Amino acid sequence: MDTDVLIVGAGPTGLMLANQLARRGLRAEIVDRHSGPATQTRALGVQARTLEIYEKLGIAKRAVKLGKTGTGANIWAQGRHMARVPLGEAGKAATPYPYILILGQDDNERLMGERLRELGRSVQWNTELVALEQQRDKVTATLKQADGTRRKAVAGWVAGCDGARSAVRELSGITFPGAAYEHVFFVADAELTGTMVPDEVNLYLFREGFHLLFPMRGKNHWRIVGILPPEMRGRDDVAFEEVIPTLRHEAGDELSFKSCSWFSTYRIHHRAAVHFRERRCFLLGDAAHVHSPVGAQGMNTGLQDAYNLGWKLALVIQGRADAALLDSYEGERLPIAQRLLRTTDRGFRLAVSDSRFAGLLRTKILARIAAIAMSQQWIQEFAFRTISQIGIHYRGGPLSQSLGGLPDGAPQAGDRFPWLKLKFKTDGSVEDLFEKLDDTRFNLIVIGQTLPTAARLGLGDLLHAHILPNDPINDQELALVKIPRLAFYLLRPDGHVGLCGTRLEAAKVARYLGERLRLAKPVDVTKLA
Ligand SMILES: Cc1cc2nc3c(=O)[nH]c(=O)nc-3n(C[C@H](O)[C@H](O)[C@H](O)COP(=O)(O)OP(=O)(O)OC[C@H]3O[C@@H](n4cnc5c(N)ncnc54)[C@H](O)[C@@H]3O)c2cc1C
DSSP states (O other): OOEEEEEEOOSHHHHHHHHHHHHTTOOEEEEOSSSSOOOOOOOOEEOHHHHHHHHHHTOHHHHHHHSEEEOEEEEEETTEEEEEEEHHHHHTTTOSOOSEEEOOHHHHHHHHHHHHHHTTOOEEOSOEEEEEEEOSSOEEEEEEOTTSOEEEEEEEEEEEOOOTTOHHHHHTTOOOOEEEEEEEEEEEEEEEESSOOTTSEEEEEETTEEEEEEEOSSTTEEEEEEEOOGGGTTOSOOOHHHHHHHHHHHHOTTOEEEEEEEEEEEEEEEEEOSOSEETTEEEOGGGTEEOOOTTSOHHHHHHHHHHHHHHHHHHHHTTSBOGGGGHHHHHHHHHHHHHHHHHHHHHHHHHHOOSHHHHHIIIIIIHHHHHHHTTSHHHHHHHHHHHTSTTOOOTTSTTOEEOSOSOTTSOOTTSBOOOOEEESSTTSOEEEHHHHOOTTSEEEEEESSOOOHHHHHHOGGGEEEEEEOOOHHHHHHHHHTTOOSSEEEEEOTTSBEEEEESSOOHHHHHHIIIIISOBSSOTGGGGGO
């Protein structure tokens, strides 16, 4: 075997997976057919959940320093400012990153690439996957190199992070149903001044469509996204200057353009692979799902795919879990992709529909509804949780088990465990729970009880236990998220709740680890089972 995992594609998804495997000391080879990192900005919005993962990777500070924090979105209709969606306030209690970070995909890839090099790994550029052959216990890949020669690489597993035209998907015979929207998008990175609220997202709605302006790094730099006017749709030679009149028409004559560093037009597809796994090959990121850019979810969803698969692959390759654990990757991530496709599709159709009714809805009704809705705190919080991806859960998924006894409002199995500030020692100070969680292990949070003795002895190096002392600060913080005074939460390495309940019984934990997680040696707590 040449490598444990062959990662095909060094876009954001592949780089995230390579990092997750490298930090766990696994042998993974990452290849890309391009000659070097992408220079186009492409995706621009980094969501809070991604930043939480970046924190564990050690690149969150660098990302925040490099990017621009978007704390609000402004909705304009026919030249009038209709509503402001305060992104920051709504997420303040929920995440250390209560905003959308405006940071180009190229910068994200650079940060992840640098981190990968710090971990002693690097991308093999000019290396294209051209054939795959699956055997019972390995996959043989044929890679075409820069000089045109081909070499074979034998890997335990293959991760297809190779984008919308994925070779891994095609060579694995996985279909990719869906369609292209009839509308053609344009995207421009430009220097301009105008009515836009500085440093915030500005959405201009009008009868025929919308224009979205994202603030970029530097003074007066904006990313503009919109749909091409119908008369330009069939052309592939449209220049930025040609869309300026429609921009001015809708966003005001005050718009003054200085320069444009990137302009591109593209058609958008909405598709999801029917499976995310074919025996030893996986699909992640755009290889598994593509959708409209509504909500800046694309790149972030690929990063979450990689974070979900990374720890599972590591456990299986290290021989600590049965390969059946890997079935849960599709079980958890496919429904997320399908749900995302449905919601972005609905939002997108409303945003681009040419019908007169949709035009009226956009400019007269939607903007007003948004203005009223966004004055409600719970709607702001719901919107933040959804867009920031911190609300993504695997409830009902194959690895989620709630033992009962917890109130309805408390975190349940499958949820991302909430961000809390807690005391971990009676005489200690208040600490950030997310900083304490070790995402290379399972974390067991024990409330109002001690660990069963045998479990304490036998948790091994796979589990990190956090036994919370009785303390008024802890009571208050836990009450805010409806966690009762007697409870336990077993978190998976990715921070989602695997098993939870009230009274911690070692036998039940052991059963969960063995039956659901398929741990080969469900640590020593089995002695109690
Ligand atoms: C113009 C444009 C604007 C966009 N704007 C946004 C946005 O605002 N917000 C958002 O969230 N998303 C946006 N997206 C989508 C976002 O860019 C993607 O969701 C994201 O790039 C997916 O990352 P990925 O790593 O899965 O795939 P990719 O970034 O496509 O990376 C795939 C990699 O695989 C490599 N590869 C392909 N085939 C092979 C092979 N056979 N062998 C070896 N290597 C191979 C490619 O060279 C590439 O480097 C935009 C996309 C485009 C095109």
